[in-house]
Amino acid sequence: MPYVPARPGRLTTGNNGAVLEMRTQCEKCGTPLEPMSTNARICSYECTFCASCAGAMADVCPNCGGQLVPRPTRVGG
Numbered sequence: 001m002p003y004v005p006a007r008p009g010r011l012t013t014g015n016n017g018a019v020l021e022m023r024t025q026c027e028k029c030g031t032p033l034e035p036m037s038t039n040a041r042i043c044s045y046e047c048t049f050c051a052s053c054a055g056a057m058a059d060v061c062p063n064c065g066g067q068l069v070p071r072p073t074r075v076g077g
């Protein structure tokens with residue numbers, strides 16, 4: 001059977017395992033958060049929320065208690 005390498009950066013869903021890819025919607029209200037959106041807030045554990053929900057929660061992640069900060073829209077450049 002040929003070896004098929006995994007492709008990094010591909011969004012994977014449907015498994016019970018942890019998904020560490022960039023999330024594309026608010027975990028609280030489901031607002032779409034595109035990778036380039038400046039409306040996204042993220043904690044150190046990659047819990048992702050929209051700016052509205054983050055503000056309502058005083059920028060504190062309800063999952064881990066970490067601080068929610070603006071998610072970088074791009075790396076490098």
Ligand SMILES: [Zn+2]
Pocket residue numbers: 026027028029030031049050051052053054
């Ligand atoms: Zn939200």
Ligand SMILES: [Zn+2]
Pocket residue numbers: 043044045046047061062063064065066
């Ligand atoms: Zn968190």
